[in-house]
Amino acid sequence: MKKYSEFLSIMIIFSVLSFSLQAYAEDREITLGGKNFTEQYLLTELAGILLEKSGFKVNMKTGVGSVIARKSLENGQFDLYFEYTGTAYTVYFAQKDREIMADPDKVYQWVKKADENKGLIWLDPILLNNTYTVMMRQKQAEALGIKTISDLAAYVNTHPDELEFALESEFWERPDGFKEMMKHYGFRLPPGQVKKMSVGLTYQALKNGHVNSAMGFATDGRIAAFGFTSLTDDKSFFPVYNPAPVVRKKILDTYPQIRSLLKPLAASLTTYEVRILNSKIDVEHEPVRKTAEAWLRSKDLIK
Amino acid sequence: MISGVFHFISENFSQALYLSWEHMWIVGVALLISAAAGIPLGLYVAGHEEIASPIINGANIIMTIPSIALFGIMLPLLSPINLGLGKIPAIIALILYSQLPIIRNTFTAIKNLPPDLVDAADGMGMTRWQRLKEVEMPLAAPVIIAGLRTAAVMNIGIAAIAVYIGSGGLGVYIQQGIDRFYPEMILSGALLVSVLALIVDGIMAWLERAATPEGIKIQRKLMQ
Amino acid sequence: MRKPVSTIYRALLMTVLFIAGILAQRVGLITYITDPYEYPVILDLLLRHLYLVAVSMSYATVIGLAAGILFTRKRFRRYAGICMYILGLGQTIPSLAILALSMSFLGIGTKPAIFALTIYSILPIARNTLAGIFAVPASMIDAGRGMGMTSLGILLEIEIPNSMKIILTGFRVALIINIGTAALSYLIGAGGLGDLIFTGISLMQTEKLLAGAIPITLMALLADLLCELLGLILVSKGLRLSRGEKAV
Numbered sequence: 034m035k036k037y038s039e040f041l042s043i044m045i046i047f048s049v050l051s052f053s054l055q056a057y058a059e060d061r062e063i064t065l066g067g068k069n070f071t072e073q074y075l076l077t078e079l080a081g082i083l084l085e086k087s088g089f090k091v092n093m094k095t096g097v098g099s100v101i102a103r104k105s106l107e108n109g110q111f112d113l114y115f116e117y118t119g120t121a122y123t124v125y126f127a128q129k130d131r132e133i134m135a136d137p138d139k140v141y142q143w144v145k146k147a148d149e150n151k152g153l154i155w156l157d158p159i160l161l162n163n164t165y166t167v168m169m170r171q172k173q174a175e176a177l178g179i180k181t182i183s184d185l186a187a188y189v190n191t192h193p194d195e196l197e198f199a200l201e202s203e204f205w206e207r208p209d210g211f212k213e214m215m216k217h218y219g220f221r222l223p224p225g226q227v228k229k230m231s232v233g234l235t236y237q238a239l240k241n242g243h244v245n246s247a248m249g250f251a252t253d254g255r256i257a258a259f260g261f262t263s264l265t266d267d268k269s270f271f272p273v274y275n276p277a278p279v280v281r282k283k284i285l286d287t288y289p290q291i292r293s294l295l296k297p298l299a300a301s302l303t304t305y306e307v308r309i310l311n312s313k314i315d316v317e318h319e320p321v322r323k324t325a326e327a328w329l330r331s332k333d334l335i336k
Numbered sequence: 337m338i339s340g341v342f343h344f345i346s347e348n349f350s351q352a353l354y355l356s357w358e359h360m361w362i363v364g365v366a367l368l369i370s371a372a373a374g375i376p377l378g379l380y381v382a383g384h385e386e387i388a389s390p391i392i393n394g395a396n397i398i399m400t401i402p403s404i405a406l407f408g409i410m411l412p413l414l415s416p417i418n419l420g421l422g423k424i425p426a427i428i429a430l431i432l433y434s435q436l437p438i439i440r441n442t443f444t445a446i447k448n449l450p451p452d453l454v455d456a457a458d459g460m461g462m463t464r465w466q467r468l469k470e471v472e473m474p475l476a477a478p479v480i481i482a483g484l485r486t487a488a489v490m491n492i493g494i495a496a497i498a499v500y501i502g503s504g505g506l507g508v509y510i511q512q513g514i515d516r517f518y519p520e521m522i523l524s525g526a527l528l529v530s531v532l533a534l535i536v537d538g539i540m541a542w543l544e545r546a547a548t549p550e551g552i553k554i555q556r557k558l559m560q
Numbered sequence: 561m562r563k564p565v566s567t568i569y570r571a572l573l574m575t576v577l578f579i580a581g582i583l584a585q586r587v588g589l590i591t592y593i594t595d596p597y598e599y600p601v602i603l604d605l606l607l608r609h610l611y612l613v614a615v616s617m618s619y620a621t622v623i624g625l626a627a628g629i630l631f632t633r634k635r636f637r638r639y640a641g642i643c644m645y646i647l648g649l650g651q652t653i654p655s656l657a658i659l660a661l662s663m664s665f666l667g668i669g670t671k672p673a674i675f676a677l678t679i680y681s682i683l684p685i686a687r688n689t690l691a692g693i694f695a696v697p698a699s700m701i702d703a704g705r706g707m708g709m710t711s712l713g714i715l716l717e718i719e720i721p722n723s724m725k726i727i728l729t730g731f732r733v734a735l736i737i738n739i740g741t742a743a744l745s746y747l748i749g750a751g752g753l754g755d756l757i758f759t760g761i762s763l764m765q766t767e768k769l770l771a772g773a774i775p776i777t778l779m780a781l782l783a784d785l786l787c788e789l790l791g792l793i794l795v796s797k798g799l800r801l802s803r804g805e806k807a808v
Binding site (some may be wrong): 396397400401404405492494496497500501507510513514522525529530537 | 661777
Binding site for chain 2 (some may be wrong): 045074104
């Protein structure tokens, strides 16, 4: 009995201690959120390293869907995360103006202004465009003469049973996603031929022939590595997706240095560079942190 | 493949350690709270058998709910108070899952006490509380701990799924392993979870033995 | 004392269900399910889920029983301990991991999902078959031998019927975990109700989440009930009564 109560008291003290340590708001502590695909892991890690080197204690909560990330930022569970201008415009604000969404500067200014009213500040945007793409295996696309999404639409309309498409459920449902894309391009893929799976698996599914077309992210290194081609969005369905750190006003007011700490990312990270980094992570299976650190060092942004 | 796993863990050692700690923290807190809630509940139910059936059935029903469904339901339930994501909903779900083994074992343990011992305690003039403390609990302890052990091992496995509501832990290796198509990462995650489960199972087994009063141990030996 | 408690309990249950119904309408669940465009999709996912469960459980039951029985036979008895240990070990690996590993080696889609589900469901069934048959009192087996039964006869008429309760428990555990794990098979492209759950989570659409979570819960509860009924049929009355079971 004595041993039992001793053990119990040790466990209680331990858990109270660790719980309070977790909840204790240290000086300069910040929670970074991130979504569940490679580029997001990379961006969050880059920001995390830059902030850490300046003395912040960084908590990273990555691997969630877009809407969750957004809601978490709004209700304070995240302090900062990287959001894409196009995503905010079409999904969170449900806007449809094609002229604005195709212009990187216009769409950035629009979402920045709209979010200021919500106490969310958009910092410097990184000028890479991580748009959704429709991918096919290069060889098959060439064989079938498909270069644009319109070509794909035409093919589906003439051969409805042949095409199978891999995507994740978020892309299916979003206003800038597959269902709407089909409407925009005037084709309809029978439901049985749409294969839904976890977001990173679509590349694998296309690679091993499980499907003949798949959704992807434009900056992913696997497109080149696996011999895929991205079909041209000839009817300009997708908006521009530039990532930018979005931070809660309260946090920025408390630590205004965050803006300048993260600025170098906007200056140095290009589409070309990020593709290489994504490739290192996805194709060569390098740890995200190692890749991020190496790149920051190569740009003299950290020691 | 196996060498790939070792390579992965050694290359990401501090991260693997951190995720393992995160995983155990979630399970540990959940276990402590479920014990604090479940054991008294089991004791109460043992004394009031009329509501034993509904409560234990209720716990059984909760445990039948598939884990991803329970984690998922935490989101809309706790969102209004900004707790929908992260460790807290995961912990709450794990607490709910642990109730059945803990309550049921506590109930069975108390019910199966030799009635003559309980009588003897009453005969000696002990109060309810003294009887509980000096006679019932020491005798029931091993079975109660067995219930905690079941709950702990079960929770370690289930906590891996909680990654999908943002709780972190070793499930991260499985989630990212799927998305990056990185079998070594998945295997590392699975291996670490198993190792943790084995360690905890071992510790709880030791606790079970340690909690068995000397007299009972001797009695068992003599009966063999 | 019984009557008031059970009435309170029943009243409480009714209130909970009523509130749940109102909440369901508020989050748009009823509208979503009855939408003529969405309804066939949901049904399709439900059937796909049942398919995954049914196929994998069939394989798992056959293989699990066979494996369990095998290790109780004289020749393999010494490996029984190791076998139990490995089976126990396998159960500590999260179901998600087994699905993911299956995907790594077998690709994406229904086949790897069924493979993973089968493997994961074999464990409790085999373990309980093993434990159940070992728990049959040696005296009964002796009696059977004394009556001139063959080994096969003993197996079929003494060992299995007497361990049926434990085997059934193993089956029940396997089935319920299977239903839950099949929800995760969405991640590796096998479809099922997990589609709705994960979509609901990632897009924070509660109606989708519930449209997936509720059927799967009901499925698990029904399976539990089914197993109890099976128990009434398969476990002989004498055994059920002799254990002096209470209604807990």
